[in-house]
Amino acid sequence: MAPGRNGAVLPILGLLICAVFIYFSIRDLWLNHKGSPELGFVKRNGTQFVLDGKALYVNGWNSYWLMDHAVNQHSRFLVGEMLEAGAKMGLTVCRTWAFNDGGYNALQISPGRFDERVFKALDHVIAEARKHDIRLLLSLVNNLQAYGGKSQYVKWAWQEGVGLSSSNDSFFFDPSIRKYFKNYLTALLTRKNSVNGIEYRNDPTIFAWELINEPRCTSDVSGDTLQDWIDEMTGFIKSIDDKHLLTVGLEGFYGPKNPKRLTVNPEQWPSELGTDFVQNSNSSNIDFASVHIYPDHWFHNQSFEDKLKFVVKWMQSHIEDGMKELKKPVLFTEFGLSNLNKDYEPSQRDRFYRVIFDVIYKSAKRRKSGAGTLVWQLFMEGMEGFNDEFGIVPHEQDSMYRLMIEQSCRLGKVTGRRKEHKLRQICSHRH
Ligand SMILES: *[C@@H]1O[C@H](CO)[C@@H](O)[C@H](O)[C@H]1NC(C)=O
Ligand SMILES: *[C@@H]1O[C@H](CO)[C@@H](O)[C@H](O)[C@H]1NC(C)=O
Ligand SMILES: *[C@@H]1O[C@H](CO)[C@@H](O)[C@H](O)[C@H]1NC(C)=O
Ligand SMILES: *[C@@H]1O[C@H](CO)[C@@H](O)[C@H](O)[C@H]1NC(C)=O
Numbered sequence: 001m002a003p004g005r006n007g008a009v010l011p012i013l014g015l016l017i018c019a020v021f022i023y024f025s026i027r028d029l030w031l032n033h034k035g036s037p038e039l040g041f042v043k044r045n046g047t048q049f050v051l052d053g054k055a056l057y058v059n060g061w062n063s064y065w066l067m068d069h070a071v072n073q074h075s076r077f078l079v080g081e082m083l084e085a086g087a088k089m090g091l092t093v094c095r096t097w098a099f100n101d102g103g104y105n106a107l108q109i110s111p112g113r114f115d116e117r118v119f120k121a122l123d124h125v126i127a128e129a130r131k132h133d134i135r136l137l138l139s140l141v142n143n144l145q146a147y148g149g150k151s152q153y154v155k156w157a158w159q160e161g162v163g164l165s166s167s168n169d170s171f172f173f174d175p176s177i178r179k180y181f182k183n184y185l186t187a188l189l190t191r192k193n194s195v196n197g198i199e200y201r202n203d204p205t206i207f208a209w210e211l212i213n214e215p216r217c218t219s220d221v222s223g224d225t226l227q228d229w230i231d232e233m234t235g236f237i238k239s240i241d242d243k244h245l246l247t248v249g250l251e252g253f254y255g256p257k258n259p260k261r262l263t264v265n266p267e268q269w270p271s272e273l274g275t276d277f278v279q280n281s282n283s284s285n286i287d288f289a290s291v292h293i294y295p296d297h298w299f300h301n302q303s304f305e306d307k308l309k310f311v312v313k314w315m316q317s318h319i320e321d322g323m324k325e326l327k328k329p330v331l332f333t334e335f336g337l338s339n340l341n342k343d344y345e346p347s348q349r350d351r352f353y354r355v356i357f358d359v360i361y362k363s364a365k366r367r368k369s370g371a372g373t374l375v376w377q378l379f380m381e382g383m384e385g386f387n388d389e390f391g392i393v394p395h396e397q398d399s400m401y402r403l404m405i406e407q408s409c410r411l412g413k414v415t416g417r418r419k420e421h422k423l424r425q426i427c428s429h430r431h
Helices: 003-033 066-071 077-088 116-131 149-159 175-189 224-240 259-264 277-281 304-326 346-365 398-415 421-428
Strands: 043-045 048-051 054-056 058-062 093-097 108-110 135-139 206-210 245-247 289-293 330-335 370-375
Touching: 048 370, 054 398, 058 330, 058 398, 066 077, 066 093, 066 116, 077 093, 077 116, 093 370, 116 135, 149 175, 175 224, 224 245, 224 277, 259 304, 277 289, 277 304, 289 304, 304 330, 304 346, 304 370, 330 346, 346 370, 346 398, 398 421
Parallel strands: 058 093, 058 370, 093 135, 135 206, 206 245, 289 330, 330 370
Antiparallel strands: 043 048, 048 054
């Protein structure tokens, strides 16, 4: 090398390297500061979910137990494992409980008193979801008794000597209980995550809030009591948090306010539960509708083939409501086939899931309101105590595993998301 030429080039090269180094250092700092890279909120545009300017159709799942398992050190790893297993199937949304009222490992120990240990567990769940690029649909109270539910609130009101009625439905109409629930909502929405410092109401990892799991108010068949509660609580939530989407958590039954739809109900009894899918979901602060699908529990004696027929009709009816009546997305937030059926075989689950996934795929292709599905329910090996007649461990049934990946990939194709890094890897070794 000629010494003369090196003398001129080296300092320039040195400066260049320096400049490049400084550029990357500053960029890294910037990205880290913002929680690299910036995560967008899921929004809605008419009957579709939108994320980063593109439509989003959801292929997701339920694991109600995440917070519960994050409380204890020995079981905390299951949260990360579950989220990772979901992400590997291209799933994007997980629905889980953000409540545990009274009882073991309660988040809310008594009205307005919270266990910081359990709140930290929920912080962990949310931070961990972000790490795996999974968004959370967080449910805020149970209509059923598991994890406290509305009967726990009613019990508290009695213990404090303020309860108006012993009916569990007084959860919906008793002013003291409404106040309890609002206090809980305030605490949760304004909670500052101890892992990442983000208030829950400002965290885009949260896909949406679900007001209540499977509300029923049989003491007022007209539906007015539940409707009034929904209107008040959704207004209250939006006054604190207007960034997140909000849904009710309905099973999807039609009530007396909707006579022409009553024949779509599985049998006669669902019209007497004090709910109506269209009226409840039409509430002005509700952003999207939610529906469950459980023919095993809803019919007394129906053949598997008839169940499949029902499922298609049930879904199409709600998607049509989403288009014509509500002009909102419709998310099927729980569905499953029971393994307790007399004639049950695992291959039936494949068919059951496929029928449901096909309805959503067709809806997505036509830009209709069928916005996605959440399987009930996924759990990990060694958690049999948290299984029910519907649970699935990913990998355990290969055909099911492939089916879920296929759904992620074809929905990704419809929205142009298949080219994105995550789906590209999952879908690349497929046709
Ligand atoms: C919202 O929907 C309208 C009508 O379907 C469409 O023209 C528009 O591009 C959508 N906007 C976004 C951001 O997706
Ligand atoms: C309220 O619900 C609880 C739990 O399901 C049940 O034990 C209790 O009997 C119910 N109370 C009334 C008055 O129905
Ligand atoms: C839904 O709400 C809108 C506005 O509040 C109202 O105009 C419309 O009639 C309602 N639709 C149904 C089906 O209740
Ligand atoms: C239930 O359905 C099966 C087949 O559809 C039929 O053979 C059976 O008699 C039914 N049982 C009752 C109790 O209705």
